[in-house]
Amino acid sequence: MNLFSKIKKSINVKFVLAFLSIGIIPIMVTSTLIYQSSREELITKEEMLLGVQAESTVQGMEEWLVKRLDEISIISQSNAIRSEHLEDTLQLMNTVKAQDPTYETVVFTGAEGIVEAHTTEEHIGVLDLSDRDYFQEGMAGDQNMSSVLTSNATGNRIVVVATPVNDSSGNRLGVMSASVNFEALIEQFLLNTSNANSHTVFIDDQDIIQSHPNEDLVGLHITEANLESDLMTLFESRSEESGTSIVQANGEESLVAHASIPTAGYSIYFFTPMNVVLAGAETVKWTSIIIMIIASVIISGLALIIARNISRPIRKLQVMFKTLPKGI
Template identity: 40%
Template sequence: MKMKSFKLPSLQTINGKLIIWLLIIGLVPMGVATTIMYQQSTAEIMENEQTSMQVLAENTAQSMQQWLEIRQAELQLAAKTDNMRSLDPQQQIRLVNTLKEQSQAYEAVLFTDEHGIVRAHTRKESINVMNLADRDYFKKGMQGQASFSDVIVSKGTGKRITPIATPVLGQDGQVHGVLSASVQIDTLIDKFLSAKTVNSNGMYPILVDNLGVIQYHPNQELIGKKTTEAGFAPDMVSLMETGSKASGSAVIDDHGETAVVAYAPLEINGFSVYLHVPQQAILSATVAMKMMAIWIAIVAALLIIIVAWLIARSISRPIRVVSEQVKKIAEGDLTGNNLALRRKDELGQLAQHINHMKESLKEFIGQVHVAADYVAESAGEFTANAEQLSKTTEQITISMQHVSEGAAQQSVGVNTSVIHLDELSRGVQQIADSSASIAEASGYTIQKATNGGEAVEKTVSRMQSIHAAVTDTDQLIRLLEERSTEIGEISEVITGIAGQTNLLALNAAIEAARAGEHGRGFAVVADEVRKLAEESQVSSSKIAQLIEQIQQDMVRSLEAMRHVKEQVEDGLHAVRETDSHFYEIVKSAQDVTDQIREMAAISEEMAAGTQQVTSSFSEIARITDEANHNTQEVAAATEEQLASMEEITSSAQTLNMMAAELRDKLSKFRVE
């Protein structure tokens, strides 16, 4: 089987235009929507990430604070034990060792008396040797205040520590010393911050103490420096001043790179936790989304081309067939088969109406042909009869002139007068016979003209029926145009719903991604919902564009129907003019008949007069005078009759020309 080669349609055809417009209307909104969705998704991801980081920073700071509060509560509870309040060094030493063994968080646990001398210590070499009277936390403890100290370097290990101190009351209720424990900063970092250092999304934490000194940073060279001396960007330095007072998040310019920073303070000791992540790392997940959108656009373009080609072909083929049929009808060719579009849509209805119009025109043109032939034939007969009558009248005129001359010469001789009277009698009888024949022919002509007028009236009725059918078709097409507009509005509502569904599906996918393994199943469902929403949006856009093209085709159909309507109205006007001409013909023929009958009556009177002349020769003189007088009247009447016959002949020739013109106009219509 030989495959048909695919040929791109011309841009001048409906196929080409529909494909181009569907591509434009399908891809441009898709591109715009994809761009807007990508930008909105990016903004939403940034906002969600910023919120998530702020929550994470607050949770981290809260966890660290709770952990430090637990350590402080442990010391306060130990300070209230009898072993500690007894002020017995041996019991106090056992207690501090027990505390250190129970918690790995402490580097050292010690008791300092009211003079600042260490009386109990987890390191024996420090007992009664170390003097802490100059430390702020000792001074606060002696004042009855529990406190956290600034970060210092341990004299014993050289590591950074933050001492926790609480006063110890003796049995008398007075402060007799301070119980303190050194919490290693590294322990705090390992427990809460190390796992967040340079994770998969590029985020890293920063820990700043109450003095603005960096206690943790992935870059080890920055640890121990003040934030103002670490080379941070101005936005970061300004943010660190705020972060020590309240929690929050912000997008900053970090040396030309956009980054998101979340921060939260530790109220218990004035520390601040900062979480830093580059924007590029946050948006790395959107790269796959962008590529997927590009592939979706490519696939959508191919689908639009295929669907548009199929739709355009299903529309353009019947339109082309209908256009060819209408063109033939406009050229007057009513032959050939009717349209055979087995469709139940508007195009099928249009084809049925055109077939009905063609059959009506064919029937009407056939009837007009018959009527025109009949009118032409009658006009020819009428013209011939009028010419014959004109000749007869001319002969009568000549005869009457002869009669008049004979009457004038009657005095020459009776014999000559008798002969002339005999000829006159025969001539008058001939006139009477001719007048009767002419009257009969005129009556026949009137009947023919009347029949022609009735045929034209039937033609007018047919033309009015065709005009009504064309008007009904025009109204039907306008109704279809209104229904197409309503479907377009419904399609726009579907597009809006699909867009909202797509956005909800995207939000659901983001929430599912946050939920991790537990949200994976929900993410699959959300992705399927999003795909269905996108397919609904694309389909509704295609429907909207197809409806718009159908509305444009309806406008062109209305223009074509308007042209056909004008042609029918012109034909109706022409037939009405023909009916008017037939009316004039009947009226003229009636006038001729009346004149002929008058002439016949005169001829009968002349015949009676000649008989009287021949029967009574004695009155020949008087009869001659009367005959002379009568012949003069007859001569005048025949001259008038001759003028009337010339007018009848002219009218008959005009009718013949009109019949020929009607035949010429009808000749362009072919019905067989």
């Protein structure tokens, strides 16, 4: 290759590289900044939306449970319950149960822990609830909500709301309680909020997983579920304060919003994969890449045209020198 060809090639290459540097580097920097900005904005927006969803869900669940606790508290103060007349007590309890299909049973347990009135009448005088925490807390004078239990009467998962029953002198007669169908609670507040891109986890006050997309984990203690370290740390923290975090779960990063029901000690977690959260940012990234490719082609073409115009005089000199007689 002669000197003029080398010069021509050098000019073409340098022009293309120079134009690409001037044109593409600013596009790359701008695209990176736009991508990072959109990524952070999407995460912030999703944190807010998911946090609001978690808080509104636990608020709705708590109101749902408190409403039933209030109903039981009201009937516990009625003369029919305090009179200890079984027929009047059963009539009132069956009326309350019939008004709300989520009630599985309504029960009055005497001070010794033996059931004295029950909407499933075969348990009267037979069923001993003295070992149940909700009964013991009720006898101590506290209204309470139980852990998720299995009903002795129906075999279904239930939450029990319980309140103490006192006579007119303030003496403790026993505990009034009602079992609420747990599946109805989950169906109303969790199943209807989940979608193909997210899922929820419900953990009760005993650290038992009560709702999870993997049904094999339902009923297990969190220490028995072989969870990833990020999830274990999240579940073990059990903060009463709502919040959001990013965790590694099932081989992918997920954004998690969590909130608790203080009166019952339950915790709810809403998971959304980060690739779903950042779908908009990925669109921005690939659009930027396509723009850079198109820009590179256009800039390279323009650079070659300009380089050829500049190298044209060099080619003329090359021809002229070739036509000169040798030896001059």
